[in-house]
Amino acid sequence: xxxxxxxxxxxxxSEEAFLTINCTYTATGYPSLFWYxxxxxxGLQLLLxxxxxxxxxxxxxxxATYRKETTSFxxxxxxxxxxxxxxxxxxxxxxxxxxxxIFGQGTTLQVKP
Amino acid sequence: DAGVIQSPRHxxxxxxxxxxxxxxxxxxxxxxxxxxxTMMRGLELLIYFNNNVPIDDSGMPEDRFSAKMPNASFSTLxxxxxxxxxxxxxxxxxxxxxxYNEQFFGPGTRLTVL
Numbered sequence: 559x560x561x562x563x564x565x566x567x568x569x570x571x572s573e574e575a576f577l578t579i580n581c582t583y584t585a586t587g588y589p590s591l592f593w594y595x596x597x598x599x600x601g602l603q604l605l606l607x608x609x610x611x612x613x614x615x616x617x618x619x620x621x622a623t624y625r626k627e628t629t630s631f632x633x634x635x636x637x638x639x640x641x642x643x644x645x646x647x648x649x650x651x652x653x654x655x656x657x658x659x660i661f662g663q664g665t666t667l668q669v670k671p
Numbered sequence: 672d673a674g675v676i677q678s679p680r681h682x683x684x685x686x687x688x689x690x691x692x693x694x695x696x697x698x699x700x701x702x703x704x705x706x707x708x709t710m711m712r713g714l715e716l717l718i719y720f721n722n723n724v725p726i727d728d729s730g731m732p733e734d735r736f737s738a739k740m741p742n743a744s745f746s747t748l749x750x751x752x753x754x755x756x757x758x759x760x761x762x763x764x765x766x767x768x769x770x771y772n773e774q775f776f777g778p779g780t781r782l783t784v785l
Binding site (some may be wrong): 657659 | 721727765773774776
């Protein structure tokens with residue numbers, strides 16, 4: 559079945575460092591891909607999305623490109639801030655479009671001043 | 672736009688008691704999801720509804736858990752009887768199928784069973 563695999567955390571970076579969180583997926587057809595972010599004590603919120611191959615999603619300085627050839631959707635940010643400390647979830651929506659999302663296990667990012 | 676509303680935000684109860692969690696999805700959304708999040712197991716999908724009909728409840732841990740959606744604007748997740756291992760944060764999310772399935776999450780209910 560469809561699945562999402564994220565790099566294990568926690569990831570600890572200094573402020574202004576470059577961030578990459580790896581995400582790979584297994585799916586039939588052409589799923590949509592998402593990154594969600596969860597700040598401490600809050601629910602998940604959509605960070606960015608890409609709905610077809612080679613699309614680049616971007617928001618708040620974060621970017622991810624839908625790579626079908628490598629089945630990947632890695633999250634990147636050029637310069638992280640302390641306020642980016644959160645848990646990041648990669649997710650896919652199967653091509654069957656049932657509304658259901660398949661989530662990765664989440665990666666905790668901690669940014670130190 | 673009020674977003675997804677969950678109540679209560681925090682619930683502390685004793686083992687054996689009945690617990691009811693409530694969710695109001697975003698108006699116009701036709702799909703609703705209940706998730707559970709723990710440190711050990713991460714984020715788990717418990718059940719989801721399309722147009723008020725349960726579609727997949729394979730994630731419901733056992734018969735002590737039940738969920739209903741009597742109308743498009745309200746859903747409940749009930750645990751009876753509750754056990755300490757049910758302690759978790761329970762999230763409700765809603766979406767409109769066809770919107771590339773972007774789900775909108777509520778703030779969650781933190782349940783503690785003593």
